[in-house]
Amino acid sequence: MVTIQKPSIPKGTRDFGPMEMIKRRYIFDTIKTVFEKYGFLPLETPSMENLSTLLGKYGEEGDKLLFKVLNSGDFLKDLSQKDLEEGNSAAAGVKISEKGLRYDLTVPFARYVVQHQNEIVFPFKRYQVQPVWRADRPQKGRYREFYQCDVDVVGSDSLLNEVELIQIISDVFAAFKVSVTLKLNNRKILYGISESIGHADKMTDITVAIDKLDKIGLENVNAELESKGLDSDAINRLQPILTLQGDNETKLECIKSMISGSETGMKGIEEVETILSVVQALNIPLQPELDLSLARGLNYYTGAIFEVKANDFAIGSISGGGRYDDLTGIFGLKGVSGVGVSFGADRIYDVLTGLNLFPEDTNITTKVLFVNFGGKEQIAALKLLSQVRNAGIAAEIYPESVKMKKQMDYANKRSIPYVVLIGENELISGQATVKEMKKGEQKTIPFEELIDFFA
Numbered sequence: 001m002v003t004i005q006k007p008s009i010p011k012g013t014r015d016f017g018p019m020e021m022i023k024r025r026y027i028f029d030t031i032k033t034v035f036e037k038y039g040f041l042p043l044e045t046p047s048m049e050n051l052s053t054l055l056g057k058y059g060e061e062g063d064k065l066l067f068k069v070l071n072s073g074d075f076l077k078d079l080s081q082k083d084l085e086e087g088n089s090a091a092a093g094v095k096i097s098e099k100g101l102r103y104d105l106t107v108p109f110a111r112y113v114v115q116h117q118n119e120i121v122f123p124f125k126r127y128q129v130q131p132v133w134r135a136d137r138p139q140k141g142r143y144r145e146f147y148q149c150d151v152d153v154v155g156s157d158s159l160l161n162e163v164e165l166i167q168i169i170s171d172v173f174a175a176f177k178v179s180v181t182l183k184l185n186n187r188k189i190l191y192g193i194s195e196s197i198g199h200a201d202k203m204t205d206i207t208v209a210i211d212k213l214d215k216i217g218l219e220n221v222n223a224e225l226e227s228k229g230l231d232s233d234a235i236n237r238l239q240p241i242l243t244l245q246g247d248n249e250t251k252l253e254c255i256k257s258m259i260s261g262s263e264t265g266m267k268g269i270e271e272v273e274t275i276l277s278v279v280q281a282l283n284i285p286l287q288p289e290l291d292l293s294l295a296r297g298l299n300y301y302t303g304a305i306f307e308v309k310a311n312d313f314a315i316g317s318i319s320g321g322g323r324y325d326d327l328t329g330i331f332g333l334k335g336v337s338g339v340g341v342s343f344g345a346d347r348i349y350d351v352l353t354g355l356n357l358f359p360e361d362t363n364i365t366t367k368v369l370f371v372n373f374g375g376k377e378q379i380a381a382l383k384l385l386s387q388v389r390n391a392g393i394a395a396e397i398y399p400e401s402v403k404m405k406k407q408m409d410y411a412n413k414r415s416i417p418y419v420v421l422i423g424e425n426e427l428i429s430g431q432a433t434v435k436e437m438k439k440g441e442q443k444t445i446p447f448e449e450l451i452d453f454f455a
Helices: 018-037 059-065 090-097 104-116 160-176 187-196 200-210 213-227 232-242 248-259 263-281 345-354 375-390 406-413 425-428 446-455
Strands: 048-050 099-101 122-134 145-154 180-186 304-310 319-324 336-344 366-370 395-396 420-421 431-436 441-446
Touching: 018 145, 018 375, 048 104, 048 145, 059 200, 099 304, 099 395, 104 145, 104 263, 104 319, 104 336, 145 160, 145 213, 145 345, 145 420, 160 180, 160 263, 160 304, 160 336, 180 187, 187 232, 187 248, 200 213, 200 232, 213 232, 232 248, 248 263, 248 425, 263 304, 336 441, 345 425, 366 375, 366 406, 375 395, 375 425, 375 446, 406 420, 425 431, 431 446, 441 446
Parallel strands: 366 395, 366 420
Antiparallel strands: 048 099, 122 145, 145 336, 180 304, 304 319, 319 336, 420 431, 431 441
């Protein structure tokens, strides 16, 4: 006897049924509406990029999480015996895989800007809603395939762009009715901190470690810093920063005294102060909270960095981003600064589901179901169905003339709010019987008034 294996999908990925897709569409449409309100234009890039485009842009840890795509044909032909020896997997991987699935949307965007720089009007404001892939360990709120909704502007150094992104974040989560905290920091301040404790050369190690503060705790962060070569004096001098409390002004005054000798660090403080002052002057509902432990462990950030967390639902960040002055320079286009924010659609979906914040009508696709009685009644129902559809109302007819109970069960399970019955009596009278499923009430509506009734 042949055993048929039950089909499955890879860990960290998910199927989305029709009702889930309707809710996801609501998320995407809501976010896109806000993006377009601020003048951003849509863009799409390929799922696969050349590995040369992706490698080295996300730091050592990010490189490990890239999904590589095997070369076509005999992908082993260029490998030597030395490549196959233990410990050479990274070098071998590059030889057998020239392409990889995109890790985020920002690096492909930078690549696009460089390739199409002569066609683009700067500042270039774009948004992008597409899936990305990361070879991470799947867990709650963390998937290997997930959608990002990115909004970026390149070709402008103005801090008004950062303020506009804060407005966008505020508008998006207000539209979702989700209470959030927006955390703000600046990579220049983090460099100033590294410089002030005598380890400017280890800024990447320091930022990667402190970015894990919420996940692994202070003690484990300190242990990681020690493993990266920081002496006990430097780690001790870092503690006040990692445990700093108070309002934004208090935190800024404290950090100023610590990094006053760092020109770069003080520039970062100046940028943060400018952003906060404009946000306050505009009375934006979502006021940023300065968090000096926020690092956003991606190497390409150079200025302001953002992170958003839901206040009433336990999950990781649901949005984040920052300023990147050097990203396009990696691809040969110097002097083009950019700043952007990414919204994690999958995590936002989990938050809206967990807090029951999806609008009720997101479960409704078909508004009207015509019961099928067969014969001349079926023909009459089909004619009216066409009229209702032509008026822009989503409607359908049950495909078979079966028992009424089966057709009504279908309407209930599909959450169809109205059922239209056109039987022999309705044909004679020229009036349809319309049942409102939620209330259980029935009304008699003339055929010619059906469209107005459902509109």
